[in-house]
Amino acid sequence: xxxxxxxxxxxxxxxxxxxxxxxxxxxxxxxxxxxxxxxxxxxxxxxxxxxxxxxxxxxxxxxxxxxxxxxxxxxxxxxxxxxxxxxxxxxxxxxxxxxxxxxxxxxxxxxx
Amino acid sequence: xxxxxxxxxxxxxxxxxxxxxxxxxxxxxxxxxxxxxxxxxxxxxxxxxxxxxxxxxxxxxxxxxxxxxxxxxxxxxxxxxxxxxxxxxxxxxxxxxxxxxxxxxxxxxxx
Numbered sequence: 382x383x384x385x386x387x388x389x390x391x392x393x394x395x396x397x398x399x400x401x402x403x404x405x406x407x408x409x410x411x412x413x414x415x416x417x418x419x420x421x422x423x424x425x426x427x428x429x430x431x432x433x434x435x436x437x438x439x440x441x442x443x444x445x446x447x448x449x450x451x452x453x454x455x456x457x458x459x460x461x462x463x464x465x466x467x468x469x470x471x472x473x474x475x476x477x478x479x480x481x482x483x484x485x486x487x488x489x490x491x492x493x
Numbered sequence: 494x495x496x497x498x499x500x501x502x503x504x505x506x507x508x509x510x511x512x513x514x515x516x517x518x519x520x521x522x523x524x525x526x527x528x529x530x531x532x533x534x535x536x537x538x539x540x541x542x543x544x545x546x547x548x549x550x551x552x553x554x555x556x557x558x559x560x561x562x563x564x565x566x567x568x569x570x571x572x573x574x575x576x577x578x579x580x581x582x583x584x585x586x587x588x589x590x591x592x593x594x595x596x597x598x599x600x601x602x603x604x
Contacts, residue, residue: 384536385536412590414592416592416594422596423497423594423595423596423597424583424594424597425594426591426592426593429590429591436590437590437591472537474537474592479587479590480525480542480544481539481542482539482592484529484536484537484538485536486535486536487536
């Protein structure tokens, strides 16, 4: 079974630019999550999809962040325009039942 | 505010030493509890989980954790660590469908 795939693994952009992160969950997993870890701090919840619907987006920092999940399959997280404080590792996870989350390797985002 | 607190930021041990990492949470009601591990260069992996039943749970690679409800704690233990246990360890709590993590503890095992 393929795992959760995230792309790109690293992204370096300048302040003000736009970046789009992608997550492909495990096939059949209706629940998809985005998390972020800023250097040295805890992994923080951003949002939760159930199929194509946003179940909980209480962790989204502000309206520069937009997440979508087309057709309930892969998801994208767009940051526009990016700011310095957006730097960190963005993790995606998926689960069928909620009992065990499977995490991707993360996208390391550096905003210069 | 609801939170997960890990007691140590960085732990350094020698091989064969015993390891205990503390975790306390402040959620009321029923929660599911987890320990995740991230080895260098790898993704987060589940070490063990507690949902109900026996409060002493065993996970992979010789790890175990004990849930003490009265103390809101879920401490992770391993009797004898190996160099390959060098990693970052995260305690996490899931009240519903939202996993909340502690800040993580970096464990360095010296050969």
